[in-house]
Amino acid sequence: MSGEASGEVSKESEEPSKPQLFMRQPDLSGLPAAPALAPGYVLRPAVPADHEELADLLSEAFGDTWDAERVAGEFSPGNGVEVSYVVAAPAGVVATAAARQLPDRFPDAGYVHYVGARFSERGKQLGEVVTRRVLAHFAAAGLHQAVLETDDFRLPAIWTYLRLGFVPEPRAPGDVVRWSRVLRNLAARPARTTAAATDSGSAHPSDTAAGARS
Numbered sequence: 135m136s137g138e139a140s141g142e143v144s145k146e147s148e149e150p151s152k153p154q155l156f157m158r159q160p161d162l163s164g165l166p167a168a169p170a171l172a173p174g175y176v177l178r179p180a181v182p183a184d185h186e187e188l189a190d191l192l193s194e195a196f197g198d199t200w201d202a203e204r205v206a207g208e209f210s211p212g213n214g215v216e217v218s219y220v221v222a223a224p225a226g227v228v229a230t231a232a233a234r235q236l237p238d239r240f241p242d243a244g245y246v247h248y249v250g251a252r253f254s255e256r257g258k259q260l261g262e263v264v265t266r267r268v269l270a271h272f273a274a275a276g277l278h279q280a281v282l283e284t285d286d287f288r289l290p291a292i293w294t295y296l297r298l299g300f301v302p303e304p305r306a307p308g309d310v311v312r313w314s315r316v317l318r319n320l321a322a323r324p325a326r327t328t329a330a331a332t333d334s335g336s337a338h339p340s341d342t343a344a345g346a347r348s
Contacts, residue, residue: 154283155312157292157300158243162273162280168266169259171221177267180209180218180230187227188220195250208248215247216275219267221260228252231264233271243279244272249291262294269298286316293320 171177180188185202188209192200209215214234221229229251236245246268251260272280282300284292302313 152286152312153306154285155309155316156303156305157282157284157295158303159269159280159295159298159300160278161299162269162278165266165269165273168263171263172258174224175228175258176222177219177263178222180220180227182206184220184222184227188218188230191227191230191252192248192250194253196248214245217271219264219271221251221263223255228255229260229264231261231268233268240281242277243281244268244275244277246280246282261291262298265294265298286312289316289320289323292316296320 168177185205188205189200189202192205207213209218209232214236216233216235218230218232220227229249231249232247234245234247239245246265249261249265249268251264269280280300281303282295284295302309302316304310304313
């Protein structure tokens with residue numbers, strides 16, 4: 135799944151049964167550097183000792199129940215995950231994203247998987263930081279494209295992905311209409327709200343998540 139915080143919930147968020155929307159970044163060459171992290175914040179690969187904190191973070195970000203066992207399974211090599219990245223702050227793990235490969239579905243692209251951040255970290259661009267790191271991982275692995283799946287109501291995340299070079303790719307009946315509504319809603323957002331698109335916190339759990347859920 136993909137998305138980031140907006141602090142608001144649209145009608146689409148009330149329809150969780152909808153298939154997720156699909157986006158593709160078709161050219162991973164020349165990726166710009168990620169935003170700088172604040173002092174005391176470190177971007178690094180996740181380790182097993184992070185699983186409890188990741189479970190708590192993902193429960194907050196995605197609004198469902200995670201535990202260390204689920205984290206270990208979801209982000210395992212057996213599930214196609216090559217590496218998970220975290221931003222660690224003095225208070226603990228505050229953001230995450232994973233690099234996944236699904237060659238049967240996307241032989242030419244890496245899959246951005248489960249991006250999420252703490253509500254308390256809104257305004258620090260951590261969702262963008264971890265997403266950029268995943269894209270850099272794909273580029274270093276020789277991949278030229280990346281894909282992800284997201285929800286209609288995750289407007290700030292979609293805005294971030296557009297800025298990172300992702301483009302909508304309609305794949306199911308009705309997707310063109312859904313994307314038209316999403317882009318119209320993005321255009322109608324106040325400048326101050328759109329500027330916060332790289333934030334990763336929200337008053338609503340399901341708006342905080344970003345990444346790609348299989």
